[in-house]
Amino acid sequence: MVSLLLVFFVSLFFMGVVTRIRSLTSGRKGPSVMQPMWDIVRLWRKGSVYSTTTSFIFQLAPITYIASLLVAVLMVPHGSRAGLISFEGDFIMFAYLLAFGKFMMIIAALDTGSSFEGMGASREALFSMLAEPAFFILMGSFALFTGNSSFQGIFNGLYYGSHFSYMLGGLATFVLIIIAMVENSRMPVDDPKTHLELTMIHEVMILDNSGFDLGLIMYATHLKFAMYGSIIASFFIGSLPLWLSIPLTLVIQMFFAIVVGIMESFTARFRMGHNPQFIFILTSVAILIFFGVLMLLGRFM
């Protein structure tokens, strides 16, 4: 329950912080931290324009997208405190729910019949496929490390005994941050602020969405960032008491937002053809973590 409230709370201003950081690094003052959220609220109050080519799928997709994300958020724990949904192997369902949302968004993009959106859909399908193994191997490694296969069990059993395990935590954070960037189609894989449709991934997929639906999709990005931030925070808060863990989570989320902001300000987008290599690095880092855990447990051979 705590984690759910925290994720919603953080989702309100996460993107605001990112935008603010981007403004600051480029020497501007920037809008208020709440501005992205106000934009979404404004969208929620607007009417919509639908393409004549689209079918019901196009209207259904944003709803299933946000619903799948909400159920996934319910699974996110707060350190050793379980989320509302918690069972053995919940991270598998977590990943597959997100995949469900992605499936719907991809076919919604194809529903418009626009070649731009088809292009974005094709890239989204491929890049998210490439990022998936990293998440599973990461969670598999920590399942091996702690002997548990649920989010809650993993974070509960996580203890930092040696310096070596701190390194694993650091690597895991790196992998999760990049996964969050890929999943949300941010730099350096995709540039949401570009002006040319040909070079986008996620933004071009939602060219034809408007009004309430667009608001839902935009909010989903905020929620996703807050969700991944919450998972990253769980790596560090363990079973600390609430009065310590809640501020710590907020600090970590803040830190995450600042990192995202700085990365977006100082990196350029990759050439499309280089993205697969970059994303596959994640899997290799995840495998590195796996071998690290094997060594730590002395189960190597």
Added chain:
Amino acid sequence: MGKTLFELINLLALVAIVLLPLVRKGKALFVIIIFLQLFLGSLLALGVIVGDSIEFFYRGTAVTSVVPIRIDGLSAWFILVIGLTFFTGIWYGMHYLKRYTGERANLTLHYLSFVLVYTALIDICAVQNSFVFLVVWEIMALGTFVMVILDNHKSKTLKAGINYLIQSHIGILLLTLAFIWVKLETGSYDFNAITGFTSSLSASAGLFLFTILFMGFAIKAGFVPFHTWLPHAHPAAPAHVSGIMSGGIIKLGIYGILRMLMLVRIDMVMVGQLLLVVSVITGVYGVMLAIIQHDLKSLLAYHSIENIGIIGIGIAIGCLGIGHENPLLMATGFAGALLHTLNHSLFKSLLFYSAGNIYLARHTMNIDSLGGLLKEMPRNGYLFLIGSLAICGLPPFNGFVSEFLIYKGIISGIITSNSMSVLVILFALLGLVIIGGLALICFTKAFGIMFLGKPRGRPEPVTEDEGKSYPLILTALLILLIGLFPLLLGPTLVKVTALFGTARGVAEPYGLREAVNSSMIIGWYSLGFILLTVVIFLLRRELVAHRIVATEETWGCGYQGDNSRMSYTASSFVRTYRKLFSPLLNIHSSREGASGLYPVSMGKETYPGDKVERWLIDKPLNLSKKLLERFSFLQNGNIQAYILYGLVFITMVILLPTIYALAASFIKILNQL
């Protein structure tokens, strides 16, 4: 009771063989007989699942010796799964076959093959005498061949059918070799002899025997590299046969592998690791090739290979569970594999029937020339969508439940097993995740390009026939039912899975029931997910009820003309993927470039090929062809020469023993000297 049912089913097949060709109203008789058989078969299987297994013996003949009939949970499970696919397949086929009304002889043969294949299937699951098993297996293979070549006036269909026939006979050859080996050493055709025989063999010899058996069944199931018949046979067959084959008949290979695993006594850890590697390769290879297929039915055929890979991963995890004596691994692995067998038969047959409806409407299976079908055949479209989501293993559909079980087995395998197994299981985890991701690409492509967007070209409008979609709706409902309430199947799965333990003298392994049932909880969360979606949907409807809603053309970055030819095609959708994986794929492309001062036309065509087929089938075949061509002078069409060959042959037959006897006596004399 069981014996009567079993005999009745076989008797009905005999009746059908005699009566079907004679009766004028063949269709009605066929429907009565096959549905009666299906009913009796399901009754037989349900009886076993609810009660005890059946065992009785026929005295047999001098050649076959005693024929034991044993129907346990495993047989019953497969009889039910395949029977279900037969039921929907024949129901759908009744509509699909309306086009063939004129061809009476062809149809009668087609009907008869259904009856024979179904009867053979029951017998395959029941007979445990290797000699009779091979006979019924052969009947099944031949019957399937007849089923596939319904369109026998097309040379492509015949070629695919013969390809299937040859390859399945290679499988039969391998099985025969293995069974003869057992018979020679033990003197018994009874399957139970395998148990004693393998425990007396050395470890490597036992593994060798299992490998031969595995290869024999793997050809039927479609494990890579024995899959090459599958992508040819499925597109050639009519839609209902493709559905039955993919959903039902190839599962017999899985049954065979599971049955042998139950019987053999060899190092299960070794078997598990080998099987895991083969299955992961099968799964990933299948889906990798599925993505680049432009023919919908070949795409689905390659997906069958992928799903066989997933089932194989489950079986392998179960074997590792037996080997490491870990009930959790065993339960999740085998239960996942068994459930995925059922699930795959449901969604794959749904997809094939739906593809059949598209074929009837548009007379093409080329994904690139279809588009915007959802508006014309909405019912078929949404059914295809359900099948696509289920085959990608996404919640809340049934594919997710079985994949979840296998994932859980993999994760607990990582946690509990040691050194070597951990690395192999990590490979399986990587493979399964990649399979999932690639399946997503594949089915967003198939559904998105065919059903969404704008129609390509100017096709004539179609009207949807309601009757054709009833069997599809039934299948879709079952898919959703298993996805939401998997607990319904829990006890059955536990019962069947426990057989692998009891076969090894372990009473129901501790924690088996617990392991299967605790995984089934995901059904409730899937239900919650659906409810949440409905709530948000209603909420949205309330909120936007009074807003202005306008319709416009799709935003084309300023371009306003007709853009139906500009929309994304399947080839362009998978282009990035194709470039990325090109070293592993085998894509022939022919390019007709613009040339000269006034270029008229240009174009490019790509054909997806199969690397394994090229190296394993085509190349050796060409080599042997070259070798045999050297002897082509013998076939010169000259009758005198042929008479000469005959004479030479007869002389040889007569002379050879004489020469042999002479030589022998000569050597004898030499020896005596």
